[in-house]
Amino acid sequence: MALSVSDVDRFEAARPRLEALAYRLLGSASEAEDAVQETFLRWQAxxxxxxxxxxxxxxxxxxxxxxNLLTSARARRETYVGRWLPEPLLAGDPMLGPAETAEQRESVSYAVLVLLERLSPNERAVYVLREAFGHPHREIARILDISEAASQQIYHRAKKHIADGNTRTEVGEAAALRIAEEFLAAAASGRTEPLVRLLTQEAVAVSDGGGKVPARAKGFEGTLAVARFLRGLFKPSKAKRALVGGTPEIYASTANGEPAVVMVVDGRVAGIACLEIGPEGIAAVRSQANPDKLVRATARWAAADHEEGPLHTL
Known part of the structure; x- marks a missing residue:
């Protein structure tokens, strides 16, 4: 059925919200875009x-x-090469969606997106609809075809799972940038001591290369192990330049509202390390290097101004 101009306009007005919802549900910008397009086709029909x-x-x-995608994704991720991590979004990306409340900001933080992977599809949907978009349980019940009581029970269960695993401390954008700069200076120093001072005792470092970029399947755990890994990761070498096809430039930035370090090669984002900040320091360093999950970040990076230049090169 052909849509009228007003019907198309109505959908386009809803698109930003739909994309933000789909991204939180799927942890993938590319899959979120596809889901919104499928929704448009059904709107058209x-x-x-x-x-x-x-x-x-x-x-x-x-x-x-x-x-449906989340259910099938569980099977796909069993055959995924290495560790699966969500797709990070750089500051200002409209797909990050609403950020007026602490709940909205937390629901799209990289740390919480990782925790959402532990939930069942229904738990994830109820949590996101309630926390990020403020739907009352009677509306969530209609959306998911469940009872209002079931929605409330699922929400409390999901919220407890997230709370039990979440040690993240929210920081403002200016503070996040300062932390990213301090972290980058420590990582580029060539010494472990500055990194040890920034990391918590239970710090972890994990990477997602998707089988396309070398990434250790098993993460690093503990202050010293993580510090040594990061020291080597940020050490300049010809091998690294050959691997990525150019000279990597490293910038301090933010992604999903958290401090981040961005590696750029000839204008292409080749890696984003998201820093989870806990009460005692950096609790996790999660690096996304799978090129399929950096396409949107590259487009966002190209559209932004970077007059300050890189803080480090490899």
Whole structure:
């Protein structure tokens, strides 16, 4: 069925919210874009004039599509090469969605996106719809075709799972940049001591190369092991330049509201290390190097101004 101009405009007005919802549900910007496009095709095939509350209809269609993807993703990730990590989004990306409340910011933080992977698809959907978008349980029940009581139970269970694993401390953007700069200076110093001072005793470092970029399947655990790994990672070498096809430039930035270090090669984002900040320091360094998960970050990077230049080169 052909859509009227007003019907197309109505969908486009909802697109940013739908993309932000899909990204939180899937942890992948590319899959979120595909899910929103599938929702548009279903909107196109429906009789839009008979849909009383278009936003609710679109939210339900998108959520159910994402639930199907999450179910199949569990099987796909069992065969994924190495550690699977979410796709990071750089500061200012509209897909990060609403950030007015602490709950909204936390729901899209990289640390929480990692924890969301531990939830069942329904738990993840209820948590995101409630925490990030403020849907009351009666609406969530209609979206997921469950009872209101079931929505409340699922939400409390999901929230407990997240709270039990979440040691993240929220920091403002200016503080996040300072932390990223301090971390980069310590990592580029060639010594472990500055890094040890920044890391917590239980610090971990994990990387996702997707089988396309070398990345250790098993992460590093403990202050000294992580510090030694990072010291080697940030040490300049011809081998690193040959591997990435150029001279990597390292910038301090933010991703998903957290401090981040961005590696850029000839304008292409080749890696993003997201720093999880806990009460006692840096609790985790999660590095995304899979090129398939850095396409959107590269486009965002190209559109931004970087007059300050890199803080380090490899």
């Amino acid at each position: 429906a009789d839009a004039g008979r849909i009383e509350v278009p936003e609710a209809w679109l939210t339900k269609v998108l959520t159910h599509w994402c639930l």
